Amino acid sequence: MSHANLMNNYFNPNSVYTEEDFRRRLRIRTGRPGFSPHQKVTVALRMMAYGSPADLMDETHGISESTCLDTLQQFCDTIVQVHKDEYLREPNQEELNQLLRKAEDRGFPGMIGSLDCMHWDWKNCPTGWQEGFSGR
Structure with missing residues (x-):
């Protein structure tokens, strides 16, 4: 039944939700190419290294402010997860x-x-x- 509801809500021709709803709710791109990991890392590093505001990245890298902020958050979360056991702990x-x-x-x-x-x-x-x- 869950599968049938999912199909009716998102994938059938007369679905309840639009393609934009699907993308927004499930964070899945539909038919649009995304930014490369290189672009995302560059934006995150530039924002941290130079204190660049997120809205400036749209002018220089073509990435919207909200995407830049999401990317920066994901980058920081990943760095913390990867390095927390070694660097973000009390010293022995x-x-x-x-x-x-x-x-x-x-x-x-x-x-x-x-x-x-x-x-x-x-x-x-x-x-x-x-x-x-x-x-x-």
Whole structure:
């Protein structure tokens, strides 16, 4: 029965839904060639590397804003899935020790994480900003 409903709703000459409904609902292209993986990766990398807005990609690459945003989201999701086990995890003890040694060599013993620069005197900071950033 499910098969018959699917056929009646989408594939018969007098179907309930249009070809556009089918494409939009199921994210399947119907009769239109899509963008190549090279185009999609190029757009995603350009948007990330240069901060290019998605609507600019239409002018330079012929890809709509919504497709660019979808592509960027898929690209980022894929990178996270591929690399999360190695790079997006807490360090093990050996890696933590290495990070602590590196921080100590740079003058920050016992430091893991970001620096709080609000308490530093900034010799070359513009004088108008020094009060707000010196922490005093």
